[in-house]
Amino acid sequence: MANKPLTGVKIIDLTYFIAGPGTAKILADWGADVIKVEPSSGDPGRKTGATMTMPITDNINPLYNTYNANKKGLSLNLKSQEGLNILYELLSKANVFISSYRTGALKRLGLDYDSLKEKFPHLVWAQINGFGDYGPAKDNAGFDTVAFWARSGAMLDLAEKDTSPLNPIIGFGDATTSGSLAGGIAAALYNQLKTGKGQKVMISLFGQAIWSSSAAIASTQFKDKYQKTRKNAISPVINSYCCREGRWVFLSILEHERYFPTLCKIFGREDLINNEKFSTTLAAKENASELIQILDKEFLNFTQDEIVKMFTEADIAHERIQHIEDIVKDPQALANNYIHEFTYRNGEKTYLASTPIKFGDIEVEVKCIAPKVGEHGAEILKELGYSDIKIQKLLDEKILYIEK
Known part of the structure; x- marks a missing residue:
């Protein structure tokens, strides 16, 4: 049986694309009960895999499952007061609220930190955004390609000298940032356990990128220059070399x-x-x-x-020096369950990356694949005491949505 240190922790996941969902997925893998809340149109991240040549059907959606398996799905119209009231009921019983919506959108919904801390002082309120809460770019759209890679310098300075900027892997900065935010939430949960009080936990893709480049942030103030080239590396014995057959x-x-x-x-x-x-x-x-x-x-x-x-x-x-495609047959990755075999609704199997932090064992437990939009809505509302008649009324009024 896998070690699940967050068993009993309840989390409401109002996030989309990769960084926010990835945070909640890590916490779900650690044992938390995670409810993913979406509009009826669904998380746009459901379709992102198509940009990387992956299928995006209900039966098989590898990218979406990487960041959303082990969650329950609920779809609410949060622009309606009744939809918000349902979310408030869930938050009253939850330990953590995670969002990757921009602060302006959260304020319009009444889900920003200042609004929710008055109603739910116990709640750990966590947000991931592009550029941070202050400064001229605080309201800018911030995907990992622009906030993590472009503005931080990594896209330009990690490329070989005198070449064009890197074309970064989609989600690389998102996944890195999600790990940091999961750690921050765990620390806030520890404080919640001691004091009964919640708090605001913040991270941005830009801030994570700066920390990831922290050694270079220091060194470039002391004559260290980027871009670099392997032909004149700063250390000849910290460098890449080509072998006889071209590898x-x-x-x-x-x-x-x-x-x-x-x-x-x-x-x-x-x-x-x-x-x-x-x-x-x-x-x-x-x-x-x-x-x-x-x-x-x-x-x-x-x-x-x-x-x-x-x-x-x-x-x-x-x-x-390997290709990414080599990882699915790398014996070291397989031995540590850093990747695991994943079975989709149609029975097809592929390998997906695993949450990297392990607690006492390396078992990977997939309780459920990523939910369809609102898939567990009736189940979740029944746990709150809603009758079948009331649930059907919410469906008829388009406050609740359950994908067929």
């Missing part, structure tokens, strides 16, 4: 003086060990271009498998 390895020696002699011996280049241009960290940096040219030639004498074997035996930090 690549990344070498990562952080203790130059300790491991450089070993590297030289592997390649039969003992003549380099005491060469003053290469034998120390600073000297190797100053003569990086020359040493990289030497190492380029040495790597080309071996296949990737041969390099991996020699470096592993010598305890030199390195790794094969």
Whole structure:
């Protein structure tokens, strides 16, 4: 049985696309009871997979299930007072409210922090947005491509020198940010347990990107320059190298003086060990271009498998440079359940990424696939005491929606 430390925690998930839903999915995987609230049109993230050549049907929707499995679905018309009242009933019993709606939209619905803290002082109110709560861009639309990648500098400065900006993976910044927000919510739940009081928990894609680049934020104030190039890397022994058959390895020696002699011996280049241009960290940096040219030639004498074997035996930090598509057959990912086999409504199976943090074991438990729009609406309202007649009336008045 998987370890579920958030069992008993109730969460209302009013989010869309990836970052917000991903936060709630992490908490659901940790045991929380998550209700995803959508309009009748559904979360637009249901269709995002099509931009990445994935199916987006009710039967099989890999992207949507990655961030929304293990949740119950409820669809309410929140522009109606009765729809809002239902949500208020749920919030009165919930521990956490998560939203990725912009603050202006939440204020119009009366779901902003200042409005809800008066009604539900116990509630942990969490929001994810593009650029933060203050400043000239606070109300801007903020997907991960613009807020996490473009404005932070990552899109431009992580590309090879003198090339065009990166074309980033959709959802990369979203998923990173969702992990941080899940941690923040867990901390607020701990405080809620101690004090009975809720609080506001905030994160932005832009803020997460800045933290992700925190080492470079510091270094670029001290003559470190981006973009970089592997042909003249800041350290020749922290660099990528091409092997004989055209596959690549990344070498990562952080203790130059300790491991450089070993590297030289592997390649039969003992003549380099005491060469003053290469034998120390600073000297190797100053003569990086020359040493990289030497190492380029040495790597080309071996296949990737041969390099991996020699470096592993010598305890030199390195790794094969893989494609993302390789992950579904990576034995290390499979051994740790970092990916798991997922079965869709039609019985088809693929691999999906798992929540990365584990508690005592590595089991992956899929209680339910991502819900259809409002799929569990009747069940949720019956738990609140609503009769079948009342539920049908809400359906007829288009306050409640359940996808057929």
